[in-house]
Amino acid sequence: MTDTSSHRKQTVRDLAAALRREADGQPPLTVMHVCGTHEHEIGRWALRQLLPANVRLVAGPGCPVCITPAAAIVTAIALARHASRPIVCAYGDIARTPTAAGSLLDARGEGADIRVIYDLHEPAALARREPERRVVFFSIGFETTAAPVAAMLREDLPENFSIYPCHRYVPTAVEALAKLDDGQIGGYLLPGHACVITGQVAYDFLAQKYRQPAAVAGFEPEEILAGLLSIARQRQRGEPAVANCYRRVVRPEGNKRAQEILFEVFELADGAWRGIGVLPDTALLLREPYRRFDATAVFGVPEATGVEDVMPGCQCHLIMLGRKRPEECGLFAKACTPERPKGPCMVGGEGACRAHFLYPEVDNE
Amino acid sequence: MCLARPFKLLSLAPDGLSGVVDAGGATLTVGLILTPEAKVGDFVLVHAGAAIEVLADAEAQTILDAFDDFARLNDLVAPADDPHDRH
Numbered sequence: 001m002t003d004t005s006s007h008r009k010q011t012v013r014d015l016a017a018a019l020r021r022e023a024d025g026q027p028p029l030t031v032m033h034v035c036g037t038h039e040h041e042i043g044r045w046a047l048r049q050l051l052p053a054n055v056r057l058v059a060g061p062g063c064p065v066c067i068t069p070a071a072a073i074v075t076a077i078a079l080a081r082h083a084s085r086p087i088v089c090a091y092g093d094i095a096r097t098p099t100a101a102g103s104l105l106d107a108r109g110e111g112a113d114i115r116v117i118y119d120l121h122e123p124a125a126l127a128r129r130e131p132e133r134r135v136v137f138f139s140i141g142f143e144t145t146a147a148p149v150a151a152m153l154r155e156d157l158p159e160n161f162s163i164y165p166c167h168r169y170v171p172t173a174v175e176a177l178a179k180l181d182d183g184q185i186g187g188y189l190l191p192g193h194a195c196v197i198t199g200q201v202a203y204d205f206l207a208q209k210y211r212q213p214a215a216v217a218g219f220e221p222e223e224i225l226a227g228l229l230s231i232a233r234q235r236q237r238g239e240p241a242v243a244n245c246y247r248r249v250v251r252p253e254g255n256k257r258a259q260e261i262l263f264e265v266f267e268l269a270d271g272a273w274r275g276i277g278v279l280p281d282t283a284l285l286l287r288e289p290y291r292r293f294d295a296t297a298v299f300g301v302p303e304a305t306g307v308e309d310v311m312p313g314c315q316c317h318l319i320m321l322g323r324k325r326p327e328e329c330g331l332f333a334k335a336c337t338p339e340r341p342k343g344p345c346m347v348g349g350e351g352a353c354r355a356h357f358l359y360p361e362v363d364n365e
Numbered sequence: 366m367c368l369a370r371p372f373k374l375l376s377l378a379p380d381g382l383s384g385v386v387d388a389g390g391a392t393l394t395v396g397l398i399l400t401p402e403a404k405v406g407d408f409v410l411v412h413a414g415a416a417i418e419v420l421a422d423a424e425a426q427t428i429l430d431a432f433d434d435f436a437r438l439n440d441l442v443a444p445a446d447d448p449h450d451r452h
Contacts, residue, residue, distance in 0.1 A: 091413075119414030121396055141413070144369065148415030151398035155382070193369045196410060196418045248421065249410060255418055258399040 008222065015225035016050040022232040023052040030056040030184055031231055032322050034174060035191035036063035036350020037219055043359030045221040055232065058322030060177060062191060063350035064141045064168065065091075066320060067273040070099040072166040074304040075296065076138040077104060079164060080112035082299050086134040089123040092116045093348030094140050098341060100308050104138070120149055127161035136295045137163045142170050143197040146284050147258040150265035153290050162295040167284035168271055170194045171202040176279040177321075178210045185322070187213040187231035189224070192246040197262065199254025200242045207240040218246040265290050274344060275309040275317025314343035319352050326356040333357055369412035371420055374405055386411065 023029060033039065039059045042048060048057060061067045073094070080088040088104065095104040095116055108114040117123060123137035139149050146167035153163070174188060190203055195216045206212040213234035217227030223245060230243040244250055264287070271283025286294055296303060310317055314336070315329035326332050326345070336342035338354055345351035372386035372393065381401065385392050386409065396415035403409050409416035 121394075121414050144412050144417065148396055148399060148413065148417065151396065151415065154398075193410075193412060193417070196369070249418060251418075255399060257401065258417060261399065 011222050012045075012050070012225060015222060015229060019050075019055065019225065019229045019232055020052045022229060022236055023055050026054065026232075026236060028054045028056070029186045029232060029235060030058060030322070031187045031189055031228060032058050032060040032177070032185045033189035033191070033217075034060040034062035034170060034177075035189075035194070036066070036348075036352070036355075037193075038062065038189065038191065038217070038224060039352050039355045040349060040358075041219050041221065041224060043355040045224075046359065047221055047224060050225070051228070055228065057189070057228065058185075059319070059352040059355075060188075060322055061173065061273055061276060061320040062170075063320070063345065063348065063352065064145070065093040065097055065348045066316060066344040066351050067168060067276070068094060068097070068140045068166055068344075069272045069274045069307070070101075070309045071272070071304040071307040072138075072140075072164075073097060073099050073104065074101050074307045075301065076136075076164055077101065077107045077112070078301050078304060079136050079138075079295055079299055080104065080107050080114055082301060084134055084299070085113060086136050086299070087113045087115055087126065087130070088136045088138055089115045089117045089126065090138040091118070091140070093350075094138065096341070097344050097347045098311065100311065120145065120152060123163075124152065124157055124161050127158040131158065131160060134160045134162070136299075137161070139163055139165045140167065142168055142191075142194050143258075143262060143284075144194050146266060147197050147255070147262040150261045151258075153265050153286075153293060154261065157293070161293070162298040163286075163293045164295040165266075165284065165286060167266065168273065168282050169268060169284055171198055171205075172268065172281040173273070173279050174203065175205055176282065178206060178212060185212070186235060187215075189227045189231065190214055190216040190242070192216060192218045192223070192250060195246070195250045195254065197255055197258045200244045200250065200252050202254065203242045207242055211240050213240045213243075215243040216246050216250050218249065272309075273320075275314075276320060311342050316343035316345040316353065319345055326353040329353070369410045369417060371408045372411050374403055374407050374409055374416075376405060377403075384409075384416075 104114045127135035200216050206214045213231040215227035215230040226245045266284035268281040269283045269285045270278050318324040336346050341347045345353035375385045377384045400416040403419045408420040410418040
């Protein structure tokens with residue numbers, strides 16, 4: 001492991017040079033990634049500055065916090081305000097995410113019992129520790145989170161535990177994006193850890209049906225650049241495929257056990273994405289035997305409707321589709337900052353606006 | 366929320382449904398339902414308190430091992446025997 005740092009720098013330079021050669025003389029290429037962690041690593045390592053002028057890398061709707069509909073947050077707040085005063089557990093980023101009716105943490109300031117968790121097993125453990133209280137888990141995230149949540153729901157759970165799930169599935173969302181695309185996107189950089197569950201095969205439709213290059217990528221700068229290089233080569237050769245540039249972690253077929261459990265507990269249905277609208281077959285809803293855990297039924301709290309996703313002036317919905325850059329939003333870094341976020345993309349560790357706020361050097365356009 | 370990290374599995378619960386991993390000196394209990402093949406000593410990829418994959422240990426130990434030279438990485442991007450390959 002001697003001289004690792006300079007060795008890595010050279011690898012990154014070599015990859016960037018290979019990408020420049022591949023793109024040289026080619027038409028402009030816009031690649032969309034669909035992973036908030038990719039966006040943050042791209043910003044952290046200033047990778048956009050290494051790209052040739054004719055290669056653009058845009059952020060798609062890959063931040064699970066950002067795409068959670070405002071109505072779901074408002075429903076979770078309503079659950080927390082139920083007369084029986086349940087404890088509502090949520091990950092920190094979604095607890096801070098603003099809606100027109102405030103955030104879960106605002107509700108906590110008004111007396112609701114909101115607990116921030118880091119581990120999906122914590123809500124059930126809390127329910128066991130406090131049998132006199134009712135505990136609700138407001139569970140969000142893509143299949144990376146939904147699969148272990150499904151596994152947890154198959155185990156013995158205490159009577160005072162229930163869940164309000166708002167999970168979304170990435171492959172069908174990417175298909176919806178590919179279908180909506182008007183020729184702007186020339187390839188997809190696929191999310192490494194979501195692909196651990198589904199495998200690369202879940203994205204075969206990109207190459208087969210849409211003739212779009214794609215690559216599964218990890219989160220190191222070398223891995224992200226390797227994915228881009230693969231996409232550029234696929235396009236240059238006219239041979240779209242789904243390359244796996246994260247082979248040491250992602251199996252082509254994914255984690256079959258995780259897939260079985262995920263779809264034993266959940267089924268796909270049309271799902272709303274914040275500010276984007278309904279994308280077909282992208283929501284993971286509880287199947288019948290598991291609906292007994294559904295907090296909205298347990299508490300008789302209906303799902304909120306008519307909640308505005310887009311805050312006044314906010315451009316998050318366009319930023320999540322790669323149609324605007326965070327810097328093009330009038331609120332960015334002025335009225336909307338990580339300390340006082342106005343839109344969901346400024347809140348958490350995966351939001352594009354937060355990444356651009358933290359790493360302004362990414363802006364070389 | 367989708368960033369997972371590798372940890373070394375130190376012990377398994379009697380029912381095998383959870384285990385304890387080494388988190389840089391401290392320990393964490395993680396769910397193992399999705400990785401029933403995980404054995405003590407394996408590296409597991411952990412997300413939000415649950416293992417989602419078992420990793421080949423040598424590769425899990427450092428994220429750099431698989432990328433220790435450009436030739437190998439280039440090979441990952443496109444097979445070296447591809448006649449179109451310019452490198």
